[in-house]
Amino acid sequence: MKKNRRDFLKISGLAGVGFASIGLLPGCSSGSSNETSSDINWQTDPEWQKVQYGEWGGPGVDPRPGPMDEILLKDYAPKSSVVVPETFVPKAKYPVIDVHIHNYPARGDGDAREKLDEWVQSMDEVGVETSVVLTGATGNDFDRLVEFYLEPYPGRFQLYCGLTTDDIANPDYPQRAVAELERCYEKGARGVGELTDKGLGLTSDPDLARNERLHHDDERLDAFWDKCRELNLPVNIHMADHPSAWEPLDVFQERTPDYQHFNLHGDDILSHGEILVRRDRTLEKHPDTIFIACHLSNQGHDLAKLGEALDTYPNLYLDISARDYEVGRTPRAAKRFLTKYPDRVLFGTDMGMQKSMYQAWWRLLETDDEYMVGRVWWPYYGLDLPESVLEPLYRGNARRIMNWENV
Numbered sequence: 001m002k003k004n005r006r007d008f009l010k011i012s013g014l015a016g017v018g019f020a021s022i023g024l025l026p027g028c029s030s031g032s033s034n035e036t037s038s039d040i041n042w043q044t045d046p047e048w049q050k051v052q053y054g055e056w057g058g059p060g061v062d063p064r065p066g067p068m069d070e071i072l073l074k075d076y077a078p079k080s081s082v083v084v085p086e087t088f089v090p091k092a093k094y095p096v097i098d099v100h101i102h103n104y105p106a107r108g109d110g111d112a113r114e115k116l117d118e119w120v121q122s123m124d125e126v127g128v129e130t131s132v133v134l135t136g137a138t139g140n141d142f143d144r145l146v147e148f149y150l151e152p153y154p155g156r157f158q159l160y161c162g163l164t165t166d167d168i169a170n171p172d173y174p175q176r177a178v179a180e181l182e183r184c185y186e187k188g189a190r191g192v193g194e195l196t197d198k199g200l201g202l203t204s205d206p207d208l209a210r211n212e213r214l215h216h217d218d219e220r221l222d223a224f225w226d227k228c229r230e231l232n233l234p235v236n237i238h239m240a241d242h243p244s245a246w247e248p249l250d251v252f253q254e255r256t257p258d259y260q261h262f263n264l265h266g267d268d269i270l271s272h273g274e275i276l277v278r279r280d281r282t283l284e285k286h287p288d289t290i291f292i293a294c295h296l297s298n299q300g301h302d303l304a305k306l307g308e309a310l311d312t313y314p315n316l317y318l319d320i321s322a323r324d325y326e327v328g329r330t331p332r333a334a335k336r337f338l339t340k341y342p343d344r345v346l347f348g349t350d351m352g353m354q355k356s357m358y359q360a361w362w363r364l365l366e367t368d369d370e371y372m373v374g375r376v377w378w379p380y381y382g383l384d385l386p387e388s389v390l391e392p393l394y395r396g397n398a399r400r401i402m403n404w405e406n407v
């Protein structure tokens with residue numbers, strides 16, 4: 001990502017204020033306009049009470065000061081005393097096509113080739129047949145990745161290329177983008193992505209004015225999407241982000257501090273909803289191009305709305321990657337959704353190469369285990385998906401809609 005990491009603390013107005021004291025400090029008064037979070041007695045704030053305790057309205061105990069007032073939110077990791085069955089699922093029930101991975105072996109220290117070999121061994125052990133590398137790369141960078149993955153492991157990996165975004169204001173941009181796509185296709189690209197718009201457009205360039213940014217529905221990309229259709233290349237698009245990224249980093253922030261560097265609150269960007277409008281326009285303008293909106297199109301929190309989009313746009317598909325925390329916290333709604341749209345959702349991880357990561361996914365999707373430790377801070381509940389939903393999710397849909405022409 002080209003986007004600069006902003007100083008989110010400055011923007012949220014919480015610089016220098018620890019979260020530790022937000023909780024149970026007695027005797028603080030609220031009301032002044034430049035107060036910091038720690039000056040506010042949240043215990044008496046009606047909105048805070050409703051968010052914290054729900055309709056019931058109170059803790060049911062008399063909160064008093066104590067050592068926990070000094071614990072930092074980022075350190076809080078409660079141990080569960082729940083005793084329920086824990087199922088270990090070493091290998092997926094069907095051979096899996098993971099449609100959302102990145103070039104992980106290149107990250108960190110160590111020999112990339114060795115890490116790739118180990119990864120393929122892990123894929124064998126957990127039951128992943130093929131992984132789709134969303135390289136986002138073009139030019140030499142893409143060509144090198146083709147060599148790296150497809151020469152030693154043809155069939156085990158499929159590569160998606162990126163979109164050229166140099167000099168997008170130049171009138172020759174649309175033709176250049178198409179020409180590079182054709183070149184990457186000849187080299188072995190079998191899809192495009194991940195093409196991300198978190199509100200700044202596809203270049204993620206904060207220096208561009210709003211009317212200069214390149215969003216998915218821009219007419220400069222019309223020829224590109226048409227070429228994707230012609231070459232039978234699905235496009236993996238990352239539209240918006242988790243909605244909490246647009247909310248302030250304060251006591252009401254939904255995700256843990258682990259995610260605060262993804263926060264976008266206060267940036268001069270499109271809203272979550274505005275980005276999804278752009279998604280819909282793109283889908284409508286290019287009805288024969290296949291778009292896979294990753295991370296449940298960042299609407300995993302509102303599956304009814306997401307279902308409306310699937311009903312409206314037959315060329316819209318989803319990947320479930322990195323949204324274990326959405327389906328895990330609403331297992332019944334998620335199961336109903338996946339059962340209603342068994343031919344529209346693809347399995348993906350986007351979470352690295354660890355065996356235990358894959359196995360946590362199998363446990364989440366295949367068992368009815370309860371109160372599993374999850375990411376963010378939401379415990380997960382197993383979806384216990386039936387075979388008729390699991391098989392298309394794991395591989396059937398990918399086999400049907402992706403381009404499996406040999407390279």
Ligand SMILES: [Zn+2]
Binds near residue numbers: 102194350
């Ligand atoms: Zn990704």
